[in-house]
Amino acid sequence: MTKEEIKKELRQRLRDTYALELEDAGPVELFYSLGGLVKAVSNEKWQKTWKNYLTEGQKQVYYFSIEFLPGKLLKSNLLNLGILDEVRTTLADINVDLEELANVEKDMALGNGGLGRLASCFMDSIASCGLPGNGNGIRYDYGLFKQQFMDGYQVELPDEWLKRGNVWEIRRESKACDVHLFGNVYMKRLANGKLEPVEENQTTVRAVPYDTGMIGYQNGIVNTMRLWSVEIPVSEEAKYHNLGERRTIEDLTAVLYPDDSQESGRLVRLAQEYFFVSAGIQSIIRYYKKLNLPWHSLSEKIAIHINDTHPAMCVPELMRVLMDENGLNWEFAWDITVKVLSYTNHTIMAEALEKWPVYLMKRVVPRIYQIIEEIDRRYVMSMQGIHPQDLIQRTRLLQNDQIYMAHLAIIGSHSTNGVAKIHSDLLKTIVLHDFYVVYPERFNNKTNGIAERRWMQLANEPLSDVMDELITDSWRKAPQNLKLLMNYQNDEIALKKLREAKLVKKEELASYILETTGIQVSPNAIFDVQIKRLHAYKRQLMNLLHILKLYFDIKDNPEIDLTPRVFIFGAKAAPSYSYAKSIIKVINEAADMINNDASLQDKIKVVFLPNYNVSLAEKIIPAADVSEQISLASKEASGTSNMKLMLNGAVTIATLDGANIEIKDAVGDDNIYIFGLTEKEVYNYYENQDYSSQKIYDEDEELQRILDAFIDGTIPNIEFEGQEIYDSLLKFNDEYFLLRDFHDYARAQEQIDHDYKDAVLWQKKSLANIANAGGFSADETVKAYAEDIWQIEPIFAHTEKEGTTNG
Numbered sequence: 144m145t146k147e148e149i150k151k152e153l154r155q156r157l158r159d160t161y162a163l164e165l166e167d168a169g170p171v172e173l174f175y176s177l178g179g180l181v182k183a184v185s186n187e188k189w190q191k192t193w194k195n196y197l198t199e200g201q202k203q204v205y206y207f208s209i210e211f212l213p214g215k216l217l218k219s220n221l222l223n224l225g226i227l228d229e230v231r232t233t234l235a236d237i238n239v240d241l242e243e244l245a246n247v248e249k250d251m252a253l254g255n256g257g258l259g260r261l262a263s264c265f266m267d268s269i270a271s272c273g274l275p276g277n278g279n280g281i282r283y284d285y286g287l288f289k290q291q292f293m294d295g296y297q298v299e300l301p302d303e304w305l306k307r308g309n310v311w312e313i314r315r316e317s318k319a320c321d322v323h324l325f326g327n328v329y330m331k332r333l334a335n336g337k338l339e340p341v342e343e344n345q346t347t348v349r350a351v352p353y354d355t356g357m358i359g360y361q362n363g364i365v366n367t368m369r370l371w372s373v374e375i376p377v378s379e380e381a382k383y384h385n386l387g388e389r390r391t392i393e394d395l396t397a398v399l400y401p402d403d404s405q406e407s408g409r410l411v412r413l414a415q416e417y418f419f420v421s422a423g424i425q426s427i428i429r430y431y432k433k434l435n436l437p438w439h440s441l442s443e444k445i446a447i448h449i450n451d452t453h454p455a456m457c458v459p460e461l462m463r464v465l466m467d468e469n470g471l472n473w474e475f476a477w478d479i480t481v482k483v484l485s486y487t488n489h490t491i492m493a494e495a496l497e498k499w500p501v502y503l504m505k506r507v508v509p510r511i512y513q514i515i516e517e518i519d520r521r522y523v524m525s526m527q528g529i530h531p532q533d534l535i536q537r538t539r540l541l542q543n544d545q546i547y548m549a550h551l552a553i554i555g556s557h558s559t560n561g562v563a564k565i566h567s568d569l570l571k572t573i574v575l576h577d578f579y580v581v582y583p584e585r586f587n588n589k590t591n592g593i594a595e596r597r598w599m600q601l602a603n604e605p606l607s608d609v610m611d612e613l614i615t616d617s618w619r620k621a622p623q624n625l626k627l628l629m630n631y632q633n634d635e636i637a638l639k640k641l642r643e644a645k646l647v648k649k650e651e652l653a654s655y656i657l658e659t660t661g662i663q664v665s666p667n668a669i670f671d672v673q674i675k676r677l678h679a680y681k682r683q684l685m686n687l688l689h690i691l692k693l694y695f696d697i698k699d700n701p702e703i704d705l706t707p708r709v710f711i712f713g714a715k716a717a718p719s720y721s722y723a724k725s726i727i728k729v730i731n732e733a734a735d736m737i738n739n740d741a742s743l744q745d746k747i748k749v750v751f752l753p754n755y756n757v758s759l760a761e762k763i764i765p766a767a768d769v770s771e772q773i774s775l776a777s778k779e780a781s782g783t784s785n786m787k788l789m790l791n792g793a794v795t796i797a798t799l800d801g802a803n804i805e806i807k808d809a810v811g812d813d814n815i816y817i818f819g820l821t822e823k824e825v826y827n828y829y830e831n832q833d834y835s836s837q838k839i840y841d842e843d844e845e846l847q848r849i850l851d852a853f854i855d856g857t858i859p860n861i862e863f864e865g866q867e868i869y870d871s872l873l874k875f876n877d878e879y880f881l882l883r884d885f886h887d888y889a890r891a892q893e894q895i896d897h898d899y900k901d902a903v904l905w906q907k908k909s910l911a912n913i914a915n916a917g918g919f920s921a922d923e924t925v926k927a928y929a930e931d932i933w934q935i936e937p938i939f940a941h942t943e944k945e946g947t948t949n950g
């Protein structure tokens with residue numbers, strides 16, 4: 144598209160939709176008009192892509208996830224379509240700033256954290272690698288809550304992301320389907336002697352899909368993310384003349400459960416899970432039937448991925464559709480189901496491993512429960528004589544009137560993977576060891592990855608420009624090529640350029656901090672960043688303990704030689720997770736105390752930025768010098784902010800946990816700061832039960848002073864929260880070993896303080912991090928899924944073989 148064409152199109156759209164001339168339009172009208180234009184450009188490719196999949200009979204994967212966190216899409220779509228620069232300069236010609244338009248868009252925040260963002264990085268990478276893959280999820284009316292602080296407390300406001308409408312989606316009413324909930328089911332004997340399930344008194348809801356194009360990076364591919372929204376079917380409307388009853392149905396897809404740690408136990412959540420699973424499976428089978436192939440070929444055309452256990456009902460639902468709706472027998476349907484499905488585990492935290500009470504499952508999806516019971520019965524039967532009784536009992540689906548959803552996903556699929564090497568090993572050796580004994584061939588590792596396009600090309604243009612200059616722009620298509628940067632490790636001019644690029648982003652963040660919080664920070668200070676969900680195991684509190692240590696150090700010795708540091712936090716706490724909310728409150732109060740104490744001479748500052756989300760991450764990450772990855776070893780399955788921060792040249796301070804270990808291997812010991820207990824040492828404590836935080840406290844004056852600050856009035860306004868935290872660390876024996884790891888953490892921090900003073904030394908470390916981040920590209924991750932688990936091929940490879948080109 145030429146500049147003139149872009150202008151002409153924009154003018155036309157502004158007139159048609161808003162009755163406005165270009166000159167009179169505001170950012171909102173301009174954003175929607177530009178969005179419409181972008182959509183028109185990508186729709187053509189979208190249509191070609193899906194028609195191509197259909198005619199070529201390509202095997203496709205469907206990635207089922209209850210969360211997707213795409214963030215804003217305007218710039219990402221422009222980048223991937225290859226028209227970002229043209230559009231930016233065209234707008235500049237008419238005195239419009241693309242950034243201002245981009246800011247109009249609301250973040251699509253249909254997820255809580257890492258799991259949802261991973262799903263969206265995968266969508267970007269799947270399309271960018273030319274892989275035939277689609278997302279399947281829920282179109283929540285309200286995304287993750289908007290976080291504000293009032294008197295230091297987190298308050299949760301509704302996220303009205305759809306208020307102005309969503310330019311990217313297409314409502315596809317013709318692809319809607321019915322989903323049945325509740326009622327009862329019994330088995331009826333037919334004339335031929337067969338048993339057939341009869342379902343009665345069900346509630347039927349309509350699942351309407353909204354499709355969003357997932358645009359590949361400059362390759363002509365546009366895949367589909369399909370999100371389902373609930374509606375009352377026209378045929379049922381009369382039943383819901385009562386407005387209250389209407390609402391109960393419409394509420395099914397109203398909100399995202401803002402809780403990634405505790406299973407909410409709510410009926411609506413279970414109904415949500417079944418809703419998007421059933422709609423997704425039905426639409427896939429409808430598509431498959433168009434291909435006119437025998438059932439045994441299903442697994443050659445379709446792969447379905449279960450992202451964490453929330454979509455685990457894919458197992459019984461696919462069985463139901465194959466048997467009840469298409470007449471297949473159990474054995475045949477089971478064989479197909481296992482071949483089609485695969486599952487990723489994202490956590491070993493017990494509270495996040497879903498278990499549903501039998502009574503609830505029976506009530507919400509009675510037929511699905513029947514199938515689950517039968518899967519359980521057959522599993523137990525098939526293992527008799529092969530495995531010991533106690534193992535069979537531990538691995539079955541039904542235990543203590545509960546359904547173990549991870550067991551369902553493992554038994555009903557052909558692949559179970561963890562998300563980093565250590566995590567996958569822990570699954571095999573400890574958490575899912577019994578299953579590893581039963582199905583060793585099903586277990587594998589796929590270390591998480593990130594979409595460099597968003598986290599470097601879009602989020603950090605100054606750094607991207609330096610890259611182009613130093614190593615040419617080949618890294619934009621092939622992130623592995625970032626490695627070439629290693630050639631500049633001893634090039635002082637290159638190092639200086641990298642430092643200057645970082646400074647630009649630090650200045651931008653400093654202005655943002657001033658605007659949003661009123662806190663003045665110096666871009667010359669170390670920007671030390673911890674951004675992730677607020678959770679005890681992630682140990683934001685240990686970060687605070689160290690900040691308090693520095694506070695006392697300065698108080699005791701105002702002349703102390705500290706490199707000025709700004710500690711930056713971004714984190715939302717689940718609304719029901721009161722301990723996490725208390726941590727937010729104490730960090731905010733400590734921040735106030737520190738930021739307003741002139742005697743500290745700005746040596747340390749603490750900033751808790753509200754409403755951490757994808758867009759805020761794009762502001763913080765490029766400005767970070769230090770990346771805090773300090774979870775208790777064994778608890779963080781992988782982490783992905785660690786990869787994004789590394790890519791942007793932050794140096795990591797970390798425990799040997801999740802993907803930190805692989806980051807350490809990639810950058811080398813000199814370019815990362817490792818501290819703390821190892822996973823083995825943690826498990827030793829569990830085994831020997833000999834950890835005593837009280838003992839550590841009693842023998843350690845420094846820790847006494849720091850912990851006492853929570854209850855002796857040193858930190859103001861935290862009478863309740865301070866006591867709660869103090870008790871968690873002493874009375875309740877410090878579940879995540881903060882006191883045990885504290886001094887080693889402080890030692891590593893002191894080393895950072897020291898090393899940062901040597902600008903060249905530091906910049907070398909930073910460079911090594913950028914250069915070695917290519918290995919954590921989600922492109923590599925999804926290619927590994929495609930080859931090992933889904934058995935799907937890129938469309939290019941396919942079309943090349945056929946000798947055709949692809950537009």
Ligand code: CR1
Nearest residue numbers: 257258489490779780781782783
């Ligand atoms: C893990 O805690 C991981 C992401 C994506 C999270 C985090 O370490 O990077 O998944 N797990 O794999 C999760 O949200 C419900 O579980």
